[in-house]
Amino acid sequence: MVTLAQFFGTVAAVAAGALTATSAVAQSIAIDGSSTVFPITEAMAEEYAIAGNDASITVGVSGTGGGFKKFCAGETVISNASRPIKDTEKALCAEAGIEYIAIPVAYDALTVVINPENDWATDLTVEQLNAIWNPEAEGVITRWNQVNPLWPNEEIGLFGPGTDSGTFDYFTKKINGEEGASRADYTASEDDNVLVRGVASDPYSLGYFGLAYYLENQDILGAANIFNGEEFVEPTVANVEDDVYKPLGRPIFIYVNTEALADTSAGVADFVSFYLEQAAAGDLILEVGYVPLPEDATDSTLAAYDTDANTIFN
Numbered sequence: 001m002v003t004l005a006q007f008f009g010t011v012a013a014v015a016a017g018a019l020t021a022t023s024a025v026a027q028s029i030a031i032d033g034s035s036t037v038f039p040i041t042e043a044m045a046e047e048y049a050i051a052g053n054d055a056s057i058t059v060g061v062s063g064t065g066g067g068f069k070k071f072c073a074g075e076t077v078i079s080n081a082s083r084p085i086k087d088t089e090k091a092l093c094a095e096a097g098i099e100y101i102a103i104p105v106a107y108d109a110l111t112v113v114i115n116p117e118n119d120w121a122t123d124l125t126v127e128q129l130n131a132i133w134n135p136e137a138e139g140v141i142t143r144w145n146q147v148n149p150l151w152p153n154e155e156i157g158l159f160g161p162g163t164d165s166g167t168f169d170y171f172t173k174k175i176n177g178e179e180g181a182s183r184a185d186y187t188a189s190e191d192d193n194v195l196v197r198g199v200a201s202d203p204y205s206l207g208y209f210g211l212a213y214y215l216e217n218q219d220i221l222g223a224a225n226i227f228n229g230e231e232f233v234e235p236t237v238a239n240v241e242d243d244v245y246k247p248l249g250r251p252i253f254i255y256v257n258t259e260a261l262a263d264t265s266a267g268v269a270d271f272v273s274f275y276l277e278q279a280a281a282g283d284l285i286l287e288v289g290y291v292p293l294p295e296d297a298t299d300s301t302l303a304a305y306d307t308d309a310n311t312i313f314n
Helices: 004-018 038-050 063-072 087-095 126-133 166-176 192-200 211-215 237-241 258-262 268-281 283-287 308-313
Strands: 028-033 056-059 078-081 100-109 111-114 157-160 205-209 225-227 249-257
Touching: 028 038, 028 063, 038 056, 038 078, 038 211, 038 268, 038 283, 063 078, 063 087, 063 166, 063 249, 100 211, 100 237, 100 258, 100 268, 111 192, 111 211, 126 157, 126 166, 157 192, 166 205, 192 205, 192 211, 249 258, 249 268, 258 268, 268 283
Parallel strands: 028 056, 028 078, 157 205
Antiparallel strands: 078 249, 100 249, 111 205
16 A cells, blocks of 8 residues: 555656756746645745755646636646546546646645634534534525524624635535535635735624634634544644544645656756755745645545546556
8 A cells, every 4th residue: 555655756756857857948837726735835935945946837827627627628737626636627638638646735724714703603513513504504604693693692793715725615515515515695706815804904803714824823813622523623623633633624635737748948847856855854834834745644645636637646
């Protein structure tokens, strides 16, 4: 059975060995996709430049779905993704002749955030989150005391990712039981910083996004502990590592265009090799607020995720 450490080694060898690129020529590498994965990829690009590489790397944030649209249209060569690619997106890529490899790069604790003045909803169950966010709640569940009569008779200000977000897809599946099933009467944005400012400005607000954006803004945000079936657990690196932050712990990915990876003049192979080396080391992943993939994790870690990277484990 192949471990994730061996997986990283396999992909890195492909990127850095057989497909070595030269950094002597200035390359342009276009990346887009998940706002959750953005801080990792941006940090990798910055470190890559600091290491003396002169590739021009642009990292956009249009959400996982928006990123896949660009990726499958050939507009980008790497796509940040906070969920595996969907069948409809696979079809788009296949139609355009885009082949790719999916690579898990870290774990995330999808974080439910509250305003620091909120001292009533510091512990939340999946059932309570469902009561707030399910489609039937739209225009009906609008005040905190409708969720719990002991909570304030104040309007809930809701903030969350837009429908192109992989975080939206993951949250709705885990909380509402169906991917994409959500009330629509909330402030939506693919820019997590917009959500941060929204929750920070409203004492009766609630939102959700990736762990890194919460850790970066702990001075203006609070985070709810989530009931995992046995206890309320806070979103922390340690709790994700211990696999107790459920059901909102998840792996996150990059997708790489294999034709670009094989083009020795494109610089993609060299950057991906650097990215994977840094991800395997873990320090940069921790620095930006995410959880490194454990070295002893096996292919079963990815078994629940439909990624084409699984072929490497055969």
